[in-house]
Amino acid sequence: MKLNTLTLTRRCALACLLGAALSGAQAQTPAWPDKPIKIVVPFAPGGGTDQVARMVAVEIAKDLGQPVIVENKPGAAGNLGADFVAKSAPDGYTLLWGTVGTQSINQLVSKKLPYDSQKDFKPVSMVASYPNLLVVPMTSPAKSVAELVALGKTRPLTYASSGVGSTQHLSGAMLSAQTGLPMTHVPYKGSSQGMTDVIGGQVDMFFDNMPVAYTMAKGGKVRPLAVTGTKRFPLLPEIPTMLELGYKNFVTISWNGLLAPAGAPDAVVHKLDAAVKKAVMTQSFADRLIQSGIERNYKDSADFAKYIREEYAQWGSFVQANHISAD
Numbered sequence: 001m002k003l004n005t006l007t008l009t010r011r012c013a014l015a016c017l018l019g020a021a022l023s024g025a026q027a028q029t030p031a032w033p034d035k036p037i038k039i040v041v042p043f044a045p046g047g048g049t050d051q052v053a054r055m056v057a058v059e060i061a062k063d064l065g066q067p068v069i070v071e072n073k074p075g076a077a078g079n080l081g082a083d084f085v086a087k088s089a090p091d092g093y094t095l096l097w098g099t100v101g102t103q104s105i106n107q108l109v110s111k112k113l114p115y116d117s118q119k120d121f122k123p124v125s126m127v128a129s130y131p132n133l134l135v136v137p138m139t140s141p142a143k144s145v146a147e148l149v150a151l152g153k154t155r156p157l158t159y160a161s162s163g164v165g166s167t168q169h170l171s172g173a174m175l176s177a178q179t180g181l182p183m184t185h186v187p188y189k190g191s192s193q194g195m196t197d198v199i200g201g202q203v204d205m206f207f208d209n210m211p212v213a214y215t216m217a218k219g220g221k222v223r224p225l226a227v228t229g230t231k232r233f234p235l236l237p238e239i240p241t242m243l244e245l246g247y248k249n250f251v252t253i254s255w256n257g258l259l260a261p262a263g264a265p266d267a268v269v270h271k272l273d274a275a276v277k278k279a280v281m282t283q284s285f286a287d288r289l290i291q292s293g294i295e296r297n298y299k300d301s302a303d304f305a306k307y308i309r310e311e312y313a314q315w316g317s318f319v320q321a322n323h324i325s326a327d
Contacts, residue, residue: 032091032092032265032267032268032271033064033065033066033092033093034066035066035093036066036067036068036069036093037061037064037066037067037068037069037092037093037094037095038068038069038070038071038093038094038095039053039056039057039068039069039070039071039095039096039097039258040071040072040073040081040084040085040094040095040096040097041053041070041071041072041073041081041097042072042073042074042075042078042079042080042081042082042096042097042098042099042102043072043074043078043081043099044072044074044190045072047191047209047211047212048130048209048210048211048212048254048292048293048294049097049099049256050070050072050097051211051292051294052097052127052128052256052289052294053070053097053256054070055285055288055289056127056258056276056279056280057069057070059275059278059279059280059285060272060275060276060278060279063274063275063278063279064271064272064275070097077101077106077163077164077165077166077326078099078101078102078106079102079106079110079113079114079115081096081102082096082098082102082103082106082115082117083114083115085121085259085261086115086116086120086121086261086262087115087261088261089261090122090260090261090262090263090264090265091264091265091268092260092264092265092268092269092272094261095124095258095259095260095272096121096258096259096260096261097256097257097258097259098121098256098257098258098259099254099255099256100167100253100254100255100256100311100315101165101166101167102117103117103121103259103308103311103312104117104308104311104312104315105165105166105167105170105315105319106165106326107312108165108312108315108316108319108320108324109164109165109319109324109325109326109327110165110325110326110327111327112327117308117312118308118309118312119262120261120262121259121260121261121262122259122260122261122262122263122264122269122301122305123257123258123259123301123304123305123308124257124258124259124260124269124272124273124276124301124304125257125258125272125273125276125277125280125298125299125300125301125304126255126256126257126297126298126299126303126304126307127256127257127258127276127280127296127297127298128255128256128257128280128289128294128295128296128297129253129254129255129256129294129295129297130209130210130211130229130253130254130255130293130294130295131210131227131228131229131233131251131252131253131254132167132168132171132207132208132209132210132213132227132228132252132254133207133208133209133210133213133214133217133224133226133227133228133233133236133239134171134205134206134207134224134225134226134227134228134242135198135205135206135208135213135216135217135222135223135224135225136148136198136204136205136206136222136223136225137198137199137200137201137203137204137222137223138199138220138221138222138223139201140201140204140205140223142223142225143223143225144225145225145226145242145245146245148204148205148225149179149181151204152179152181152183153181156181156182156183156184157181157183157184157204157205158183158184158185158186158203158204158205159172159175159183159184159185159186159203159204159205159206159207160186160187160188160194160195160197160198160203160205160206160208161185161186161187161188161194161206161207162187162188162189162190162191162194163187163188163189163326164185164187164324164325164326165319165324165326166187167207167209167228167252167253167254168191168194168206168207168208168209169185169187169324170252170315170318170319170324171207171228171252172185172205172207173185173322173324174247174250174252174318175207175247175250177322178247178248178250186203191208191209191212192212194206194208195208195212195213195216195222198222199216199221199222205225206222207228207252209254210227210233210254210293210294211292211293211294212293213293214233214235214236214293215293217236218235224236224239225239226239226240226241226242226245227239227240227241227242228241228242228250228251228252228253229241229251229253230243230251232244233293234290234295235290235291235293255297255307257299257304258272258276260272269301270301273300273301276298277298277300280296280298281296281298
């Protein structure tokens with residue numbers, strides 16, 4: 001079919017109009033971010049997790065050109081805040097400061113979790129990690145792990161934690177499993193309450209997170225016996241690791257980092273990751289972390305996703321073998 005000159009002219013004009021309309025729509029689409037960003041910390045203010053999140057928020061706000069607000073949503077071992085983010089719009093404006101609990105352990109110890117830790121999030125950047133520090137009351141007769149185990153052979157021991165499934169709980173369960181000693185788990189609503197009772201001698205021991213435990217040990221409130229990391233901690237070079245003491249695979253590490261809801265655009269994730277990397281890879285940032293008992297442990301989006309899967313598999317084996325459940 002032949003088209004006359006008038007028809008061709010009309011079609012060309014229509015195509016030009018459509019092209020202009022599309023270009024205008026694209027030009028009007030705002031570049032991310034064009035408004036404040038919220039990072040949800042699923043724990044109460046003041047702990048190591050909250051501290052790192054706030055440090056990162058301040059730094060990435062400078063790079064992104066928008067305020068980055070930290071909002072605490074504590075409750076249910078971090079599940080409340082994590083669920084809130086999982087169900088938020090995947091637009092990059094509501095993010096989660098996730099932990100080993102929210103992303104790996106909680107799913108394993110509870111069948112009632114309202115979100116899927118492996119499917120409902122897109123990892124952005126891992127930022128920091130820290131081991132636990134085994135501490136006992138200053139009044140305890142145990143001056144070493146060997147003496148603590150010997151004490152456990154004379155009477156049942158108790159150990160504190162910040163809740164079922166926490167790394168504090170799993171560390172205590174690991175010691176019980178490897179020594180064969182019966183130990184009573186005493187869960188608290190928060191780490192500070194558990195530490196208070198250890199200081200007072202109401203509980204025999206506590207594998208608490210390094211940021212808090214180090215402060216208490218440095219202040220002479222509790223006696224440090226061992227570290228649950230793969231190496232000695234820089235601020236406590238005289239304290240051995242559980243591995244050094246002969247406890248096989250005794251490594252419990254708490255970690256945290258930034259995650260977006262599943263479905264967040266890759267371009268947004270990459271831009272966030274670049275901002276986080278720029279902030280945390282400075283020496284001044286690393287120095288500030290270590291003085292708080294925290295080590296920098298940066299991983300990009302892909303490596304962070306792989307690490308979460310590995311942690312999930314590792315803890316899954318332990319939780320199953322020791323019949324640990326929060327339900």
